[in-house]
Amino acid sequence: MRKIDTKTIENKIYEMALHAGVNLTPSCTAALENACENESGAAAKFGLETILKNARTANEMQMPVCQDTGMAVIIMEIGQEVCLEGKLLQKAVDDGVCRAYADGYFRKSVCDPITRANTGDNTPAVLHTEIVAGDKIKITYLPKGFGSENMSRLYMLKPAQGVEGIISSIVETVRLAGSRPCPPVYVGVGIGGSFDTCAFLAKKAIARDVGTQNPREDIAGIEREALKRINELNIGCQGFHGDATALGVSCEWAPTHIAGLPVAVNIQCHCVRCEKEVI
């Protein structure tokens, strides 16, 4: 067994959170640059230029790229040969998030769902753990803004709706979101599994680098076709009409029940912030 003190995880989360808050992922920046270069809509191009300038400003001044520094979503793949020691894992993660949001001058955006009282330190973080082979811990850190999260949807399709049903659901979600989630968006899609795992697959999909494709050719085909149809919607950057409504579509899948075809569509805004580290 490899022993890992959760203090090591806390410190890693702290570093990842600080970096994520002020930097877009390189794949997101590349996709935005490409979209800006090819944009034919004047107002949409102004929007894309502003977004790229903003990313440079945020990096130079070390200030949050977006004021919605998000809910901290962490996916932790823990090798089953790892033995965790020290404080409770959730507490370690929350302590890392709490320190980063204070030291980074990030907005604290987590509140009670009923009273709406702010928890004051952006905790608790959303922590997903998966037990995998090996003696390492792979951490994915994704601060998720809610302008885009609010526009996400979950469909319980009939098996007969098949691939066309999946693609229509993805495109419909982006169409209904319109200008509100900060397009151009990055669309994460979960296909299959159960009601709950399907939504988690969609979240995992947006943790993938923009522009990557699913190794399964039929799934990659869904990604390409959905992206094509989304960009035909002409919503464009900020809803100002243009060629780039989405930067990419990523699908993740899991086996499902013979009676169902769950499809979850998780919308990520153009500020894709995601860090990956291995301990």
Add this chain to the structure above:
Amino acid sequence: MKKLTLPLSSKDIMGLTAGESVLLSGVILTARDCAHKRIFEYIKEGKQLPFEIKGSIIYYAGPCPAKPGMASGSCGPTTSARMDSFAPALLDMGLCGMIGKGEMSNEVREAIKRNTGVYFAAIGGAGAIYGNAIKKSECIAFADLLSEAVYRLEVEDFPAVVAYDCKGNSIY
């Protein structure tokens, strides 16, 4: 790009067309979900609001805390549609306009037309640029709401696009 100084006159507003880019300088007030709820509780109870609605421009935003030496932290717009149910009544009370991101309801568009108001779209996700356009920031109401409190911001060359003009046109 057209430069506008706040507060806007009726003449300024009537000269704006949906789709045009502008740079705003002057005073704006932040208010988002919780602040709007609070404002309407005050109105319902007949209590005096701690700031003037008439002639003001509300910015749908909740800033990050300011770093030492800076007036504001990152401060881009939030999704305006969540304030759809509040905006028409405020416009009827004399609110000059709003700044936010994304479409608002037809009722809001009608209220803008009826009151010769305006809705500006700021570029969502450009928080650092907007934070730097803020030269002074002061919490003037509902401090307990933290980032959702009402802040009085003095902005300089704040980039925005006219989303709904007073003639009923829309960029969306």
